[in-house]
């Protein structure tokens with residue numbers, strides 16, 4: 001049988017009718033009349049290609065064209081990091097802004113990208129795209145683009161007439177006016193507070209029409225961030241660059257990166273740290289309401 005994507009899905013005779021595929025499939029592709037009964041496929045064109053059926057089957061009975069044998073791996077749960085190891089990784093992951101000029105090895109960038117690409121996406125749409133910028137001239141262009149947008153914003157917000165009616169409405173935005181000026185001054189003096197000396201920028205984007213672009217991209221970004229930390233690579237979320245992109249009606253950066261029609265929804269700066277922090281700290285825990 002085929003899906004609209006042309007995927008063939010079949011159940012082999014070795015099926016033990018355990019019903020796992022029936023229970024885990026989000027699209028109800030599999031059906032079973034009664035427990036232990038024959039499993040049949042129905043409306044397989046609804047398959048979202050998430051691979052749960054293949055991953056959950058204990059005997060390898062689900063033959064899914066998108067997941068041939070080389071894409072299916074037995075899981076040794078004993079090899080998973082312990083909760084303590086995960087807690088430690090989460091505690092030591094920091095946005096270390098003291099970066100050296102040493103480039104991040106390509107092999108590590110590839111692993112970081114692969115980690116991002118493992119993140120879940122809404123309806124398993126997997127519409128995210130990744131643009132990795134490592135060319136120094138490009139990186140400089142991106143920092144200067146950001147400062148340019150901020151400069152225009154600063155000029156607009158500082159206009160006395162605009163200030164008069166907008167400042168009471170947007171006090172939070174006006175807090176950034178002196179920040180923009182400081183960022184520009186620092187850059188002119190050789191301190192790039194935008195990219196912080198990162199040697200790679202990972203742009204995560206999705207089609208404009210994707211309603212879950214931000215959610216998908218930020219989950220991918222966090223995967224990338226944790227993998228980077230595990231490799232000893234520093235990572236900093238690029239909120240300033242994202243803000244500039246959002247404020248720019250002309251979408252210059254999208255064009256610069258060949259990303260017309262795509263929404264850049266997360267950006268991660270990567271670089272080799274000058275040093276690793278010898279300590280991790282506990283911050284004030286968030287309020288938790290248990291209802």
Ligand SMILES: Cc1cc2nc3c(=O)[nH]c(=O)nc-3n(C[C@H](O)[C@H](O)[C@H](O)COP(=O)(O)O)c2cc1C
Nearest residue numbers: 093094095096097193194196236237238239240241
């Ligand atoms: C949405 C978002 C935007 C951010 N933007 C920037 C940024 O533009 N520049 C920067 O240096 N850090 C940026 N950060 C990093 C935060 O300042 C940092 O995560 C926070 O201070 C906590 O520190 P930690 O990441 O080391 O735990 C951003 C973080 C987030 C989540």
